[in-house]
Amino acid sequence: xxxxxxxxxxxxxxxxxxxxGVLEGDQLSLSRxxxxxxxxxxxxxxxxxVLHEHTTGTRTIGITGxxxxxxxxxxxxxxxxxxxxxxxxxxxxxxxxxxYSGGSVLGDRVRQTSRNEDPxxxxxxxxxxxHVGGLAAATFDVVHAMDAYGKDxxxxxxxxxxxxxxxxxxxxxxxxxxxxxxxxDDVQANKAGILEIADVFAVNKADYDGAxxxxxxxxxxxxxxxxxxxxxxxxxxxxxxxxxxxxxxTVATTGDGxxxxxxxFDDHYAFLRESGELEETRSRRFEQEVRTHLQNELExxxxxxxxxxxxxxxxxxxxxxxxxxxxxxxxxxxxxxLEDG
Amino acid sequence: xxxxxxxxxxxxxxxxxxxxGVLEGDQLSLSRxxxxxxxxxxxxxxxxxVLHEHTTGTRTIGITGxxxxxxxxxxxxxxxxxxxxxxxxxxxxxxxxxxYSGGSVLGDRVRQTSRNEDPxxxxxxxxxxxHVGGLAAATFDVVHAMDAYGKDxxxxxxxxxxxxxxxxxxxxxxxxxxxxxxxxDDVQANKAGILEIADVFAVNKADYDGAxxxxxxxxxxxxxxxxxxxxxxxxxxxxxxxxxxxxxxTVATTGDGxxxxxxxFDDHYAFLRESGELEETRSRRFEQEVRTHLQNELExxxxxxxxxxxxxxxxxxxxxxxxxxxxxxxxxxxxxxLEDG
Numbered sequence: 001x002x003x004x005x006x007x008x009x010x011x012x013x014x015x016x017x018x019x020x021g022v023l024e025g026d027q028l029s030l031s032r033x034x035x036x037x038x039x040x041x042x043x044x045x046x047x048x049x050v051l052h053e054h055t056t057g058t059r060t061i062g063i064t065g066x067x068x069x070x071x072x073x074x075x076x077x078x079x080x081x082x083x084x085x086x087x088x089x090x091x092x093x094x095x096x097x098x099x100y101s102g103g104s105v106l107g108d109r110v111r112q113t114s115r116n117e118d119p120x121x122x123x124x125x126x127x128x129x130x131h132v133g134g135l136a137a138a139t140f141d142v143v144h145a146m147d148a149y150g151k152d153x154x155x156x157x158x159x160x161x162x163x164x165x166x167x168x169x170x171x172x173x174x175x176x177x178x179x180x181x182x183x184x185d186d187v188q189a190n191k192a193g194i195l196e197i198a199d200v201f202a203v204n205k206a207d208y209d210g211a212x213x214x215x216x217x218x219x220x221x222x223x224x225x226x227x228x229x230x231x232x233x234x235x236x237x238x239x240x241x242x243x244x245x246x247x248x249x250t251v252a253t254t255g256d257g258x259x260x261x262x263x264x265f266d267d268h269y270a271f272l273r274e275s276g277e278l279e280e281t282r283s284r285r286f287e288q289e290v291r292t293h294l295q296n297e298l299e300x301x302x303x304x305x306x307x308x309x310x311x312x313x314x315x316x317x318x319x320x321x322x323x324x325x326x327x328x329x330x331x332x333x334x335x336x337x338l339e340d341g
Numbered sequence: 342x343x344x345x346x347x348x349x350x351x352x353x354x355x356x357x358x359x360x361x362g363v364l365e366g367d368q369l370s371l372s373r374x375x376x377x378x379x380x381x382x383x384x385x386x387x388x389x390x391v392l393h394e395h396t397t398g399t400r401t402i403g404i405t406g407x408x409x410x411x412x413x414x415x416x417x418x419x420x421x422x423x424x425x426x427x428x429x430x431x432x433x434x435x436x437x438x439x440x441y442s443g444g445s446v447l448g449d450r451v452r453q454t455s456r457n458e459d460p461x462x463x464x465x466x467x468x469x470x471x472h473v474g475g476l477a478a479a480t481f482d483v484v485h486a487m488d489a490y491g492k493d494x495x496x497x498x499x500x501x502x503x504x505x506x507x508x509x510x511x512x513x514x515x516x517x518x519x520x521x522x523x524x525x526d527d528v529q530a531n532k533a534g535i536l537e538i539a540d541v542f543a544v545n546k547a548d549y550d551g552a553x554x555x556x557x558x559x560x561x562x563x564x565x566x567x568x569x570x571x572x573x574x575x576x577x578x579x580x581x582x583x584x585x586x587x588x589x590x591t592v593a594t595t596g597d598g599x600x601x602x603x604x605x606f607d608d609h610y611a612f613l614r615e616s617g618e619l620e621e622t623r624s625r626r627f628e629q630e631v632r633t634h635l636q637n638e639l640e641x642x643x644x645x646x647x648x649x650x651x652x653x654x655x656x657x658x659x660x661x662x663x664x665x666x667x668x669x670x671x672x673x674x675x676x677x678x679l680e681d682g
Contacts, residue, residue, distance in 0.1 A: 045661045052659035067408065137351035140660070286660060291647050298639040301668075301675050306632050308679055318393035319481070319627060320386045323634035327642075333674030334642050338649055 010046040017048050022053055022149050027119060030149050034124055037141045040134070046143045051148040057282060058090075058147040059247065060154045061265055062172030064197075067159055069178040070204045073252035075157050079121055080255075081262045082153055088120040090146035090154040094139055094168055095127040122146065136168050137296055140289045143171075166197065167292070171285040172279065174268045175201045176261070181211035198245050200264045206249035206257060215247045222247070241275050243268060302326070351387040360388050363490050364395055368460060371490050375465055381475070381580050389482045392489040398623060399431075399488040401495045402606055403513030405538075408500055410519040411545045414593035416498050420462055420545045420604045421596075423494055431487035431495040435480055435509055436468040463487065463642045478637055481630045484512075507538060508633070512626040514619065517541045517602070520559065522552035539586050541605045547590035547598060556588045563588070582616050583611060592622040643667070 011019065015036065021029025036044045063078075065071050075091060082089050126139055140155065146154050158169045169175055177198040203215045222245050230243075246264045250257035272278035305326045312322045356377065359665065362370025377385045404419075409545050411468060423430050467480055472539045480497065485496050498512045510516055518539040563586050570583075587605045591598035613619040646667045653663045 044374045049659045049661055072499065084442065091550055168676060170391065193547040286663075287647065287651070289660035290653070290663045290667065291644065293660055294647065294667050295640055297664065297668040298643050301671055302635045302639050304675060305678070306635065310628070312631070318390045319630035319634055320390055322627075322631045323638065326635050326659040329674045329678040330639060330671055331643055333670045334645060337646070 004084045010043070011050065012043055015041075015043050015047045019050050022051065022145060025150055029121065030145060031124075033145055034142050035073040037138050037145070038126065044141075048144055051144050055144050055147040057153055058143075058154055059269060060143060060156060060172040060174075062169035062175045063157045064154060064159070064166075064169045064175065065178030065202075065204075066180075069180050070252045071157055071159070071178050074202060074204055074258075075155055076179060077252050077255050077258045078155060078262065081258050083118070083120065087152040088150065089121045089122070090143075090149075090151035091121065092139055092142055092146075092156045093123070093125040094135065094156065094158040095125060122149070122151065134296060135294045137289075139168050140171065140292065147175065155224060167288060170197055171288050173272060173281055174199045174265050176202055176265070178202045178204050179214060180205055181208045181214045184294050195321065199243060199268045200243060200261070202250045202257075202261055203247060204250045204252050207251050207254075209277060211249055215249055223310075243275075243277075298330075301330075305329075346597060351384070352391065353384055356382075356388045360391050363392065363486060366491055368463065371463065371486060372465075374486055375483050377458060377465065378479050378486070380470035385482075389485055392485050396485050396488040399484075399492055399495055400610060401484060401515075403516045404496060404498045404519060405500070405507075405510045405516065406519030406543075406545075407521070410521050411593045411659075411678060412498055412500075412519050415545055415591060415599075415602075416496055418596050418599045419496060419603065422599050424459065424462065428493040429491065430463070431484075431490075431492035432462065432464045433480055433483050433487070433495065433497045434464070434466040434474065435497065435499040436466060438449060438510050449452050463490070463492065469671040477633045477635060478630075480509050481512065481633065494568050511538055512629050514539045514613060514622055515605070515606050517543055519543045519545050519548055520555060522549045522555045540584060540609045541602070542586060542588040543591045543598075543602055544588060545591045545593050548595075552590055556590055559588050584612050584618075639671075642671075646670075 015033075018029045018033040018036065022033055033044075033047060035041075036047065058103055061078075063071055063075055072093070075093070079089050079091060122236060124142060126135060126167065143156070156169060156172055177200075179201055179202060200216050201215075203211050205211070206215075206252070226242070226244060246267070248257055248261045248264050249290050250261055252258070270277075309322075309326060312325065356374075359370045359374040359377065363374055374388060376382075377388065402419075404412055404416055413434070416434070420432060421431050465483060466481065467476060477656075484495055484497070497510060497513055516538050518541075520542055524542060542556075542559050544552050544559070546552070547556075567583070568587060587608070589598055589602045589605050591602055593599070610619075613622060650663075650667060653666065
């Protein structure tokens with residue numbers, strides 16, 4: 001299957017001027033274009049398609065962890081550290097924003113907006129009033145927009161709340177999971193999951209009791225996980241082509257440990273490039289994006305089918321049987337398509 | 342479109358004996374059947390279809406709110422109050438369980454398992470290691486199983502984390518949002534969303550400062566929301582056919598206010614029955630279930646399409662263009678189907 005990107009002519013004047021502005025490095029254009037993306041404005045997809053031709057594959061770092069772990073303060077300090085190196089930075093703070101997701105994110109947003117004084121830091125928070133799949137799609141789009149705008153590094157901060165947020169942060173080149181001292185005992189059952197997504201751990205609020213123990217526990221979990229993988233692969237020796245997640249102690253409020261954390265990010269990025277895994281990561285991200293867009297479209301098509309068959313619901317039928325009836329045309333279409341092609 | 346439920350003969354011996362056990366009121370069978378549902382065991386859908394024929398439409402109450410609001414303790418006390426009336430109770434505690442969702446749920450689970458001494462309370466926690474859509478489907482299935490088992494009331498407790506959890510709790514007859522004193526200022530922006538889903542508010546930890554003020558703020562928000570709706574509808578008078586969410590102050594740890602909260606649930610349920618809205622609520626729930634099952638099936642079909650077209654990703658194409666290619670067969674199938682009638 002080969003496809004081609006539609007011509008730029010599809011863009012209306014408003015979007016065209018915003019796209020031009022973004023490519024020229026105009027911050028207001030970037031801000032406005034992101035609003036078009038967030039609001040599902042007509043034609044925004046065509047704008048993203050055009051921007052995509054100008055992306056360079058900017059380095060992205062995902063920061064995640066449970067509420068209260070100090071992610072926002074940590075991100076602030078990371079921005080400072082990256083700015084000191086002369087890098088321009090984009091920050092996307094993703095708020096899953098269920099109707100009752102609590103309020104701390106709002107405060108963060110206000111605080112970080114004060115960054116707007118530095119023209120080389122662009123901060124944007126994204127929330128989903130509607131559905132979360134849309135939020136993932138919008139976040140990917142904003143990464144492309146910031147990339148085309150010319151940012152050197154993009155930080156994507158999410159609250160670790162649901163599967164979709166995991167998919168968002170997983171799409172980053174490097175994933176940093178922010179943990180808290182003493183969290184070790186409680187999240188025992190979740191650690192396997194954490195190990196899967198984390199490239200780097202930051203045990204934040206490391207001035208609190210138990211930080212070192214938590215770091216040791218995480219390191220132990222990493223070691224056990226690695227040993228299991230090695231014995232599965234029948235490989236007794238250390239494999240230089242495997243990344244071993246590092247664990248850093250940080251105190252975001254004072255900035256302690258931030259330099260080491262940035263260094264850990266650099267080590268991971270160097271590993272990705274040298275091992276050839278960067279290409280794999282990017283290809284996985286592309287696939288995740290396509291998947292997200294496709295699922296959003298299918299959700300709409302599914303809803304159209306449900307709406308057209310409300311009569312089903314009057315019958316004394318169970319929900320599984322009803323849904324099987326509705327999925328049938330889709331299933332036949334896929335089967336036909338896969339046979340043809 | 343008319344469809345019929347497939348015959349019971351589809352069930353294998355294992356599932357048939359579990360279904361028989363559930364219908365005879367055997368708790369171990371219920372527990373095992375729920376495990377089959379959770380683990381996506383082969384044939385579990387047929388078991389749910391058969392159970393569906395034996396459901397009576399048990400009253401369900403959804404309890405939701407942000408982490409730390411004291412939902413689990415509140416649910417414990419609600420169970421006590423319902424048991425005192427001689428009602429049998431099922432509790433489903435839904436844990437969105439992202440890889441790093443923190444640990445408090447685990448502790449709750451252990452605590453509430455001690456309830457197993459009372460044979461007329463059945464507690465089950467559900468978590469999604471996989472994807473959240475599957476969790477919603479499984480929760481609906483477990484509601485049907487507890488209904489067919491013969492529970493008088495089913496409480497569904499969720500952490501208000503994402504859109505899918507909202508869909509789960511929304512499917513209940515009565516939705517109770519648990520808020521905390523002082524949350525008022527922070528969640529201002531989210532209140533519109535809260536108002537949409539809450540039938541009853543519980544301001545929990547009402548022994549803390551600011552509880553009364555938070556209750557007043559919520560009541561004011563409810564009044565404003567109602568006035569807006571009335572003026573939209575051009576209806577100047579109070580409409581007895583509209584439910585006005587009530588706000589109760591509770592201290593779950595001591596049990597203060599629990600009796601009033603249960604009474605508020607009863608008032609809402611009486612309203613639903615007398616106004617005819619119960620039927621609408623049930624029909625909405627059925628539609629939501631069908632939608633959830635359909636979306637899960639479509640997700641699998643979408644993934645099959647992505648997997649069959651990995652070659653797309655090698656091309657220099659943007660993710661939107663790629664997903665549009667993949668959605669095309671689905672779109673044509675729906676269009677053809679809707680035209681055919």
